[in-house]
Amino acid sequence: MMRRHSDSCMRAISRIYSYLDGEVRAVRRVRIRLHLRLCRGCERAYEFEQRLLGFVRERVRVDAPPEVLERIRRSVRERTGR
Numbered sequence: 001m002m003r004r005h006s007d008s009c010m011r012a013i014s015r016i017y018s019y020l021d022g023e024v025r026a027v028r029r030v031r032i033r034l035h036l037r038l039c040r041g042c043e044r045a046y047e048f049e050q051r052l053l054g055f056v057r058e059r060v061r062v063d064a065p066p067e068v069l070e071r072i073r074r075s076v077r078e079r080t081g082r
C-alpha cells in the first residue's frame with residue numbers, strides 16, 4: 001500500500017530535520033509543506049519526527065549527541081512499527 005520513497009522523498013525527509021530546527025528559509029518551508037501535503041509517506045515521517053523531537057526535548061535538557069538521538073529514533077520506530 002505504501003509506495004517506496006522516491007529521490008524527492010528522500011530529499012524532503014532529510015530537510016525535515018532542519019525544517020523542524022527552524023533553519024530552513026521561507027521558500028524551502030513552502031516547498032516542504034507542499035511535498036508533505038502531496039505525499040502521505042513523508043507526511044507520516046514528518047509527524048513522526050515532530051513527535052520524536054518533542055519527546056526528546058521534554059526529556060533531554062542538554063543537546064544529545066547524534067548517536068543518542070539515532071538510538072532513541074530507532075527504538076521509537078520499533079515500538080510504533082514504522
Ligand SMILES: [Zn+2]
Pocket residue numbers: 006008009010012035039040041042043
Ligand atoms: Zn514524499
